[in-house]
Amino acid sequence: MPHPQLRVTNQDREQVVEHVKAAYAEGRLDKHEMDERLHLAMTARTHADLVPIMNDLYGTRPAYVPRPPAYRPAAVPAGGDRVGAASSHLFALLGLFVIGPLLMMVTAGRTSPYIRKHAVEALNFHLTVLGATVLLPFTVVGFVLLPVIWVVGLVLCVVGGVSALACTEFRYPLTIRLVK
Template identity: 45%
Template sequence: MESSSYAVGDLRVSDAEREPAIERLQDAYAEGRLDHDEFDLRMHLAMTAKTRNDLASVTRDLAPVPGAVAHGVDAPPQTGEDRMLAAAAHAIAVPTLFVGPLVLMLVSGKRSEYVRRQAREAVNFHITLLLVTIVTFGVGGMLYAVAWILSVIAALFALTGQTFRYPWILRLVKE
């Protein structure tokens, strides 16, 4: 039986791994470090990158965004406690809306960036839902059935150490 090993940089890249690179490119463009043509080219390269090395080459010469977390090899592994707290941040949002995840983000997020990131995602999701419900005079409240399902899915992702990003939300709470 033949065994093959790949360097970490040769591994295929996922959409979740592309997001931080795309955000870094957008920040660099907004700061004026990239002109429009170079931004377009790098965005195309980031979206079509096949390996981690391909993706890293797109942002290698850009300084890291202050306070940003390195996604990938340099990120410390999550402990079982981190995964449980991150899952709790998503699950506790069902009865408490954004208050429970906010408390977890402020308390446990100081110790673990993974918990902070997942709790922040839950806070943003439930604030978005609350705003939709207010703007639609309560009609948006029907979305809470979907929100509970998404919260359970996000909690399961967090338990396995994966990052979950809710679709179509306002990301009001940042670093």
């Protein structure tokens, strides 16, 4: 509890207003009492001015007023959307590294945001691997790293496909995201 002589903030006033509205909704105050308390809360300057408004409603401490969650979980995508999103990742196993995700993004990605999100992620990853495949052979270390990058890339494509089927969030590591 802050010191009674401290000045109140707008947030302090809004909290008291929410408590008064909740008490009115529960039937503990009539309309006239609610209007009077709201006026007192909005014109309060110190915490000592706010305390009498709340004391007879909740005692010395205001009761907890539950608030709705700040986010709502997204709906689970349909089975076809999950398969389309998984195929965006798994086209790499057929050798369609860039073309597979691009086709999924252009076709099914227009109607399904879930497929588009996964297709864009897979496309960005495959473009990054393609860039590494072109640029790394110019270095001595690149010849050694290139097969490792390809194997890790294929494993990550399988992980991405499984996560798309399971409706979990997946982002490829070390990816340059050119396509939004």
